[in-house]
Amino acid sequence: MSTPLLEARDLSVSYGRLEPVLRDVSLALRPGEILGLVGMNGAGKTTLMRALSGGLKARSGEVLFRGTSIQGRSTAALARSGLVILPEGHRVIRPLTVDENLELSTMSLGRGRVRARLKATRELVYGLFPVLRERRHQLAGLLSGGEQQMLSLARAIVQKPNVLLLDEPSLGLAPMIIDRIYESLGSLRDEGISMLIVEQNSQRVAKTCDRLIVLREGVVAAEGSPDVLAGDRLQAAYFG
Ligand SMILES: Nc1ncnc2c1ncn2[C@@H]1O[C@H](COP(=O)(O)OP(=O)(O)OP(=O)(O)O)[C@@H](O)[C@H]1O
Numbered sequence: 001m002s003t004p005l006l007e008a009r010d011l012s013v014s015y016g017r018l019e020p021v022l023r024d025v026s027l028a029l030r031p032g033e034i035l036g037l038v039g040m041n042g043a044g045k046t047t048l049m050r051a052l053s054g055g056l057k058a059r060s061g062e063v064l065f066r067g068t069s070i071q072g073r074s075t076a077a078l079a080r081s082g083l084v085i086l087p088e089g090h091r092v093i094r095p096l097t098v099d100e101n102l103e104l105s106t107m108s109l110g111r112g113r114v115r116a117r118l119k120a121t122r123e124l125v126y127g128l129f130p131v132l133r134e135r136r137h138q139l140a141g142l143l144s145g146g147e148q149q150m151l152s153l154a155r156a157i158v159q160k161p162n163v164l165l166l167d168e169p170s171l172g173l174a175p176m177i178i179d180r181i182y183e184s185l186g187s188l189r190d191e192g193i194s195m196l197i198v199e200q201n202s203q204r205v206a207k208t209c210d211r212l213i214v215l216r217e218g219v220v221a222a223e224g225s226p227d228v229l230a231g232d233r234l235q236a237a238y239f240g
Contacts, residue, residue, distance in 0.1 A: 003067060004028035005194050006052060006083065006163050010061035013044075013051045020059055021047045022218045029163065034185065034195045036209035036226070038202040040238060044218040045198040046088065049165050052196070053085040054078045065163070084161035088168045090148035091155065094141030098132050098151060101140050105155040118158065124191070125154035128184045146177035153181065157188065164188070166197045170204055182208050202234060216240055 006029040014020040021044045029035050039045050050056040052063055054075045063070045065083050075085060093101050102125065106118050126133035129150040135143060140151055149169065156164055169185070170178040178201075185195060186208055199205040206212055206226035214222040214229070214237040222229060222237030229237070 002030055004030050004064070005066060006196070007064045008048070008052060008061065009064070011048075011051060011063060012059045012061055013047055013056055014059050020218060022051065024061065025215075025218070025220055026061075027213055027220065027223075029194050029196055031194055032189060032192065033211065034189055034197065034209040036202070036205035036212045037196060037198045037215060038200070038205060038212060038234075038238070039215035039221075041200075043215040045215055046167055047218075048215065049085060049087075049167050049196070049198055053083060053165055055085070079159060079161075082160070082162035083165070084156050084159050084163070085165040086152060086156045086167065086169070088171060090145065091152045092140040092143070092148050095139060097139055098136045098143070101151055101155055102158050105158050121158040121160060125157050128157075128187060129154060129180075146173050146180075149173060149177070149181060150184075153184065157193075161193055164193050164195045166195060168198055168200060170199060170201050178204060202238070206230070206234075214238055 008025050008027050011022055011025045012020045013022040025048060037045055037048065047056065051058060054070050054073050065078065070078060093104065096104065102122060103118060131147055132150055132154060135147065140148065143151060153169065169181050182204065189195065197205050197209065209226060212224060212226050212229050213220055216237065222233065
């Protein structure tokens with residue numbers, strides 16, 4: 001079996017002196033894989049995403065990216081090494097155009113590489129989301145909710161991640177747009193991007209992911225292929 005790109009080992013995380021929100025969570029994301037992370041409100045999904053991307057410190061245990069501990073590395077530094085998180089909500093810069101939003105996302109990678117990288121990846125994202133190409137000179141703030149979500153995702157893609165962490169990409173979107181977003185996530189896997197997707201909508205992520213992890217009250221309650229972990233088993237793990 002190949003070495004995981006991203007791994008949590010017995011990870012526990014707490015906010016201040018409070019009881020841990022995550023307890024001894026272990027998971028591994030392998031190259032070319034889409035991992036779905038589901039669970040009820042407050043199960044600890046967002047906390048796990050933040051801990052995996054350098055936004056929260058582990059109380060115990062560790063997170064490894066490409067076999068090396070991420071301890072002490074910032075979210076921005078990890079993004080430059082290929083671990084990119086797309087937090088919940090539309091992350092666009094409303095007063096800038098679609099093109100300018102994409103350009104700005106690549107800036108963090110360093111000036112010299114910006115132009116070459118943008119050219120290569122802009123075609124990829126405009127291929128995935130033709131509507132963004134049509135609206136490339138429009139202000140992001142004037143796009144619909146679905147288009148803003150596509151642009152958020154596009155801004156993450158132009159950073160050329162190896163691993164993409166997505167927090168609730170379907171939140172608040174119409175079913176047709178959700179299908180479009182998930183179709184594009186399948187194409188990104190074909191481009192070699194591995195993904196961890198947090199979803200409330202477990203049915204939707206189960207259709208696309210290779211493996212599902214159910215988090216309940218801060219611990220891994222179940223893990224398996226979506227086919228095996230379907231129906232009653234999924235419900236039981238979800239609700240306890
Ligand atoms: N900044 C914080 N300070 C203290 N407690 C927090 C903080 N953020 C989250 N929590 C608590 O941690 C627990 C897990 O929250 P988290 O947001 O990780 O869950 P979630 O599974 O992502 O939920 P949702 O689906 O509602 O986003 C909750 O009990 C929440 O109240």
